[in-house]
Amino acid sequence: MKEEYNIRIEAIKRFLARERPASNIYRSLNKNRQWFYFWLRRYQVHDDHWYKDRPKVNKTIHHKIDKKLEILICNIRKELTQTKYAQIGAWAIQWELKNLGIKPLPIWTINRIIKRNNLVKKPKIFEKRNKLYPYIKLYSPNNLHQLDIVGPRYLSKGEKFFSFNLIDVFSNMIKMKAYPGKKDIFATDSLVSAWQVLGIPKYLQVDNGLSFKGSNRHPRTFGAVIKLCLYLGVEMIFIPEAEPWRQGVIEKFNDVYDKMFFRTQVFKDLTHLNEESLVFENFHNHNHCYSKLKGKTPDIIHRSKRKILLSKNFDLHKGYIPFTDGKVSFIRLTNQEGKVRFFSETFLVDKDLVHEYVKGTIFTQSCLLKFYYDKKVIKIYNYEIKRH
Numbered sequence: 612m613k614e615e616y617n618i619r620i621e622a623i624k625r626f627l628a629r630e631r632p633a634s635n636i637y638r639s640l641n642k643n644r645q646w647f648y649f650w651l652r653r654y655q656v657h658d659d660h661w662y663k664d665r666p667k668v669n670k671t672i673h674h675k676i677d678k679k680l681e682i683l684i685c686n687i688r689k690e691l692t693q694t695k696y697a698q699i700g701a702w703a704i705q706w707e708l709k710n711l712g713i714k715p716l717p718i719w720t721i722n723r724i725i726k727r728n729n730l731v732k733k734p735k736i737f738e739k740r741n742k743l744y745p746y747i748k749l750y751s752p753n754n755l756h757q758l759d760i761v762g763p764r765y766l767s768k769g770e771k772f773f774s775f776n777l778i779d780v781f782s783n784m785i786k787m788k789a790y791p792g793k794k795d796i797f798a799t800d801s802l803v804s805a806w807q808v809l810g811i812p813k814y815l816q817v818d819n820g821l822s823f824k825g826s827n828r829h830p831r832t833f834g835a836v837i838k839l840c841l842y843l844g845v846e847m848i849f850i851p852e853a854e855p856w857r858q859g860v861i862e863k864f865n866d867v868y869d870k871m872f873f874r875t876q877v878f879k880d881l882t883h884l885n886e887e888s889l890v891f892e893n894f895h896n897h898n899h900c901y902s903k904l905k906g907k908t909p910d911i912i913h914r915s916k917r918k919i920l921l922s923k924n925f926d927l928h929k930g931y932i933p934f935t936d937g938k939v940s941f942i943r944l945t946n947q948e949g950k951v952r953f954f955s956e957t958f959l960v961d962k963d964l965v966h967e968y969v970k971g972t973i974f975t976q977s978c979l980l981k982f983y984y985d986k987k988v989i990k991i992y993n994y995e996i997k998r999h
Contacts, residue, residue, distance in 0.1 A: 612664075618642070619650045619662040626651065633711075648712055652679040654686070680713070681724050688730050699732075701725065702899045706871050709894070718900040743985055745942055745970040747814055747848070752782040752913045756812040757861040758802070760793050760822060761868060766878050774888070775801035776868060777809070778861045780816075782912040783901055784809055785864060785892055789884050795835040798822045799927055802839060807925070810918030815840055816848045818858060824849070830954035832997040833939070841937040841975065843921070849941035851968065852952070857942070867895075934998045936976035944968055951982075958982070960990050 618640050625636050637647035654661050687707050691699040701721040708715045716724075725731055747755050757780055762773030775798060776787040786805035790797035802815075817823040817836075825834025833841070840847040850857035872891045878884040896910045904912050943951035949962045953971060960969050960982050970983045973994055980994035 616662050622647060623650060623654050623662075644712065651711065652683050652713075654683075676716075676720065676724065680716075681728075683713075684708075684716075684721060684724050685728050685730060688725060692730075692732075702895075703867075703871055705898065706894070710875065715898070718898075719906065742966075742968055744968045745983065745986075747816075749781045751916050752779050752784065753810045753812045753916070753918050755780045755814045755816060756805075756809070757816045757858050758798075758823075759818065759858055759861045759865060760798075760820065761865050762793065764873060766880060766884065768880070770880060772881055772884065773797070774868065776861060776865055777801065777805045778864055779809060779812070779909070779913060780860045782909045783860070783864075783899070783904070784896055784909040784913040787868070787888055787892055789881055789888060791881065793820070793822045795822055795825070796927070798836050799839050799932075802836070803921060803925055803927060806843070806921040807923055808920070809913065810920050811843055812845060814846050814848055816850060816858065818855065819849050819852050823847075824954060827955045829997065830956050831995065833934075835932060837939055838932040838934060839927075841935045841939070842932050844937060846938045846940060849953075851942050851944050854944075934975075938972055938974060940970055940972045942968060942970050958990075958992060960984075964989070 622636050622640055622642070626633060630636055633647060634644070637644060650662065684704055687704050688699060691703060691707075701718045704721050704725075705715040705718060749755060756777055758775065758777045760773050760775055763771045764774070765771055770791075772789045772791055773793040774787055774789045775793075776785065778785045786801075786809055788801045788804055790801070806812075821827070821834075823834070823836045825832060825837065837847055839845075855862055868891075872888075876887060878887065896913075897908055900906045900908055941953050943953065945951055945960055945964055945967050947965055948959070949964050950957050950959050951969060951971065952958075958971070958980070961984075964984060967984065969989070971980055972983070973980050973996070975996055978993060978995050980992040981988050982990040
């Protein structure tokens with residue numbers, strides 16, 4: 612029996628040392644999967660005798676969470692808390708349970724267990740800035756999408772990739788796809804793939820990367836992503852430079868993507884990565900319950916409103932994107948002279964409007980650039996566009 616105890620201890624020690632996959636552990640010990648997860652659930656940090664057999668009790672308690680499973684959930688929470696930069700919420704715990712081969716509990720049940728065991732951390736209180744910022748009012752799915760690029764990241768054989776991640780800010784529905792680079796052709800392809808499933812939004816918000824803008828050498832020649840948005844009637848909005856928190860919703864998801872998906876598996880190649888991305892994406896959209904959605908999942912909220920899907924026959928590779936009139940916007944913080952920069956050009960907005968946020972909108976049909984502050988037009992420039 613002592614030898615059996617030693618085997619149980621060794622198995623759990625190797626698992627806590629992050630030896631993966633778990634199948635290698637129990638197979639090397641001539642054990643099966645059921646045995647391994649039984650003793651993993653039995654494991655308790657504060658019980659020196661967890662590995663010992665216990666007397667069998669013929670007593671069934673109905674309508675209660677299994678005590679062993681509750682202890683496992685608490686241990687997962689504690690381990691995540693001690694892991695730098697890791698997500699520690701109920702959804703992260705649910706994902707860990709799935710990876711352990713255990714049928715995940717509902718989010719609200721996990722939250723109840725965390726609270727009951729006094730494992731809830733008080734959120735930090737941040738001081739709000741008093742500056743006016745031209746936020747977009749959210750009222751339904753496909754009102755505003757945020758797109759961002761995660762990368763470069765590297766696969767097991769050193770292959771480089773970039774993941775184009777898109778999220779609906781109202782419903783938190785996500786769509787992601789990985790590519791070997793971050794050229795604008797990959798950005799447009801990712802948008803087409805996303806909008807064929809999520810639907811076409813009214814606004815698309817991005818940072819100021821060249822993948823989205825085009826060339827700085829030719830500031831009034833729009834790149835492929837801007838042309839695609841104009842063609843589909845989507846107003847593209849560039850956030851202020853060096854302010855990534857303006858993309859807060861997708862940035863938060865990117866952290867989840869990195870810690871809960873990419874760093875938990877080994878991917879053979881780009882095809883394998885995209886296959887597993889779909890699994891993770893589906894799990895998120897159908898299982899992650901957000902407090903802002905009153906406990907509902909992104910999929911439920913996103914399906915609650917009618918959406919206009921991009922045709923499955925839409926193909927970027929059959930020809931160039933024709934120039935279509937529309938609007939392109941950007942948000943900037945004025946400098947000490949009341950000026951802002953967009954692409955490689957500088958514009959004077961107002962000498963008396965220093966260090967304030969303004970929104971610039973290019974109207975391609977009338978060739979005008981209008982600046983707004985507090986929703987009022989404060990400056991207008993002629994803005995001739997190269998239509999090719």
